[in-house]
Amino acid sequence: MKKTLVIVAHPNIEQSTVNKRWVAELLKSPELFTVHELYKTYPNGKIDVLAEQERIETHQHLIIQFPLYWFNCPPLLKQWLDDVLSYGWAYGSSGDRLKQKKIMLAVSAGIKEDEFSSTGSYQLSLEQILNPFKLTAQYTQADYQPIYAFYDAENQPEAQRVDQSALDYVIRLKKLIELDLG
Template structure:
């Protein structure tokens, strides 16, 4: 299985978590790590290139820090520009049908904050629902997300273990 990881962080070099996750995946022969902010610093997206990358892989992973209960802005722009009518959806838009889709997020708060009664009031599953809806709309199979909590306070050992668990999750057969 070929896996495409779209790593989306505007300051990847300063992100302990997302940088560690990217580094953990880069040694895997069947994983392509594609850093959107590095690829498109001017945010001008090469739609045909992105569509070819998606077509060449079996599993698509969106990796990003949870920003205001959503993704960084370049990922939203990428979605708007790449997942086009007639290609990704619509009566002839079946390019991604049958592929697998996964979200991997880092969250600043602990897991207890992401539940009813928690400080964020919603579960991660609820907050990621738009990505699940997108997956359904484009005909991919939505896989369980990977979530790394306490991103802002994780120590080296937690980060190393989280990166290892992330790699295993991305490669897991569901």
């Protein structure tokens, strides 16, 4: 069984509450998960595209974990997507490396969940805001999975709620793995 690759894109993971706790929980199962922190690996922003593509190819699933930034992903993750998911590798006549690979987003959002609704401040759901990721997965013929989200991260969430979200996150990823085994 190949492991699941978790791409973590947090510009300041040491100051994070949610993403840092999620990473700590993932690291408890190194036989299942490879945690790859983009900002630690590429502090200069120069991405090794071939190494990243090889890393993806040697893993069964791809999880992309990040805090929501201006209703999108952090800039290094956007660059990673632009550089790594290249023509001839991820899409195009010979680009099939993501075909049927399960891809899932794990996102922390600063505001409350009800703000991401038709009656909330932003009048869109988190899923609608992150639709470009779903479209990217469809375009590359990947198997896009429902988003895992933590809301209201800005307001110093209770440690118990953060801990529970980390446990639930790992359970969700293990279920993803089990689907392939069953």
